[in-house]
Amino acid sequence: MSESIIPNPVGWFEVYVDNMPRAQAFYEKVFDQTLTSLLDPSDDSIQMYAFTADMTQYGASGALVHTKEVSAGNNSTIVYFSCVDCSIEESRVVDAGGKVERHKMSLGEHGFCSMVIDTEGNMIGLHSQK
Secondary structure (H helix, E strand, C coil): CCCCCCCCCCCEEEEECCCHHHHHHHHHHHHCCCCEECCCCCCCCEEEEECCCCCCCCCCEEEEEEECCECCCCCCCCCEEECCCHHHHHHHHCCCCCEEEEEEEECHHHCEEEEEECCCCCEEEEEECC
């Protein structure tokens, strides 16, 4: 076993989408932030819009990705987005075009989470300590 301990197992994530404008609008509304394009706009084979992040800190940030090689939805990996209180983001989901799959529930000493489905059919988690 390595002597170097990595504090969190995920360093980056990608949420694949079929319709970038629709998905971008959903995530920007639910998380009340503007996503930023990561790629050269002249390359239309892939689109990536990144979430706000402090890349000097260890942890996971990520992007929405649209490419013809990967379809959205029906995968078995769930990304949990950190929130101050996940009920706030959960309250924005339906108005943004998504669906609440499981309302805020207690995880005991590990906080709370909500499970929601975005406009592309991807299930994501919302996690908070309160």
